[in-house]
Amino acid sequence: MHYIRLIQVLYQLKLFSPVGLYKLLSAIRKYGMNLMALLGYAGKVYGNRIAIADERETLNYSQLLSQAEHLAILILHRYGIQNGHKVGIMSRNHACLIKSIFATSRLGADVFLLNVEMSQDQFDHLLARHDFQLIVYDAEVESLIECSSYSEKKIASYHDHLPAINDLLTADTTDFPKLKRATMGKLVILTGGTTGHSKATEHQPSIVNYLNPFVALMTKLKLQKYRAVYIATPIYHGYGVAQCMLFMAMGAKIVICQKFDAAQACALIHEHHVEVVTVVPLMIHRMLKQDVSRLSSLACIVSGSAELDPKLVEEVRGKLGDIVYNLYGTSETGLNIIATPQDLRLAANTIGRKIHGVKLRIVDDHNHEAQPGQIGQFCILNKLSQLNGQAWIETGDLGYRDDQGLYYLCGRIDDRIVSAGINVYPLELEQILNRHPLIENSAVIGVPDDEFGQRLRAFVQLDYNSSITQEQLLEWLRPRIARYQMPREITFVSALPYTTVGKLNKKMLRKYSAIIEKQ
Structure with a gap:
């Protein structure tokens, strides 16, 4: 049944047709196994569709592909970035962030997505563990880099007089040779928030390892039906970047802005006729209080990264309908559980049901298997955890399962x-x-x-x-x-x-x- 669903999803996305397969294989042959192959496919299939809309610019898929290719050539020849190098990208949600991710992936570098909110101590600690050959940064964190020991190459996202991505894109590349195929290094997400030292979680791009979450999102959320999404969460977090790549594979218009503001978010949803938003619960709450009349185009609210309050679920249902989906995952194991609106009707505080391919054990303090209704720690085994060289991952999250197969969170072990x-x-x-x-x-x-x-x-x-x-x-x-x-x-x-x-x-x-x- 799972493979039938997979075929249906790939067919709907035109990947199972001879033309779709040819374009995907052509992109892989040209760019290698890296994120640029995804954009290469999207550029050929969705060409004139709008890909990115932010405060500065709107780009279709062909333009985004062209600019990312152009940028990759210049980063190689001006900054010497190649396979095996480490590139830190410290940027908020804007088009240059996305161009930089694709360009550095195209060169085979390990791409580190860095939190722009980190402290000087956290940044210094990060530099002590990782030797970056290049840092792409927003102007707001310039002083953080200047006050650190970092002495390698750097380039701003946007800047009036310093070297910046927006200026680099205007440079001529006529005399530069074409890029060779490259296999992407790791996509590294840093976890741990802004109050302690972060932990690096590495992701190796592989279609096989992400098929189960991909099919689950397609079949449960029906995302292939929608053409406009607003990603409100930071792309430098795993949740944000995963959603960005997912919607690019579907040729959706991705609306982003550098910082979340409830009034601006409501205006963007209204202006772009956004059907899907990816948010944390706090964002939903603030948008509802701001201007619910501008949210009428929404057909799917994807909530994750924080506990979803049952009171908020009921409020959305009353004002916008049954359109909330609750996602549970971790940086190490990816997406594991999805609650549909039907699940949330049964229990507004559930995080839902396991997706295909996920093994989940709930263990008590003595490492014994918990019975239904008994609270214990979530331990997860899936393809992503095995890829990271681990078997069962202890998530640090406490919860339980009921007799209907629904899972519930009770908080973190540290909170108990x-x-x-x-x-x-x-x-x-x-x-x-x-x-x-x-x-x-x-x-x-x-x-x-x-x-x-x-x-x-x-x-x-x-x-x-x-x-x-x-x-x-x-x-x-x-x-x-x-x-x-x-x-x-x-x-x-x-x-x-x-x-x-x-x-x-x-x-x-x-x-x-x-x-x-x-x-």
Whole structure:
């Protein structure tokens, strides 16, 4: 059945036709096994369709292919980048980022997608582990590079007077020889957010290793039906770059902008008649509050990278219809679980069902297999984890499976506390708190407690102009939660901190909580 679905998907994308296969093989023969082969195929098949639309420019697939090829030639001859070299790309979502990814992949380099929000200490730590031969950067991080030990070659994405990609594209390449075929190095995604040292996750381009997630997205989300997508998440994260490459394979118009802003996002969706958005839950929440009338073209909201609040699922359903899909994956193992709107109707807090090819074990603290309903750590085995030289990957995520085959998250292992000998999961209290009609959002962490060892502290952000006391909120909670889930304190805040990915920044909340404890 899975292979029948695969054939159907490839047929719909014209890859199973003689002409489609010929164009794909021709692109691989010309460029080699690298990302440029994907763009080469898209350029031949989708030519005049719009590929990228950002704040500066709009390019069709033929133009994007031409510019990426042009850029690859110049990066080779001016900067000497070739197979085996490391290139760091530190850019936000814009056309030059995408051109740079394709161009450096074409040369066989290892491409590192770097978080523009990293600190000086994190960047210095990165340089100590990796010898980059070239860094492509946005002007906003120029000082980060200048204050570091980095002394190799660099080029800005856009700049008025320094060497930049936008100027390089105007240079003449007539006298340069054509590029030879190249096999791409690794595409490296850095994980770990902005508060600690990152971990590099390497991905080797291989159609076989990504077939199962690809088919799952096509069959469950029906993405091949849509022609315009807005990628709101940073492309330098695994979730963002994967979606970008996926939609290029389908010839979609990809709308991007450098930073997420709810008002701008609503305007872009309306202007480009966007049908699909790839977001984190916080972005959905802010767009709904901003201007839901400009979101009427949406037919598919793809949420990932952070926990999806059941209250938000119900809000989207009421305002836009059953169009939310919840994705679960990790940087090391890729996409593993998908919740469809039908799954979310059964249980608004589910992350869905495993996709084909994924093995998932839930193990307790003694490494025993958990029974349905029993909470344990997710351990995953799939083609991507095996490619990275590992078997079962311990994700650090806690959750359980019900009798219907649906999976649920209970938070990270680091978030779990033990209160009077009982395992307590902050996420469960967050989901209850968020049901309160006066609460905008909440975050729950564990704090030391002399009597119980640990207790919960809740940080609560109320809706605008709303008011409620701690005593009133505790009274509301009592019939809805177990005694061990009752927070020791509730701290009301004007806003909750988030990471650049849109996840609640609990490390910052723990630091704030420690200050409160000392007072």
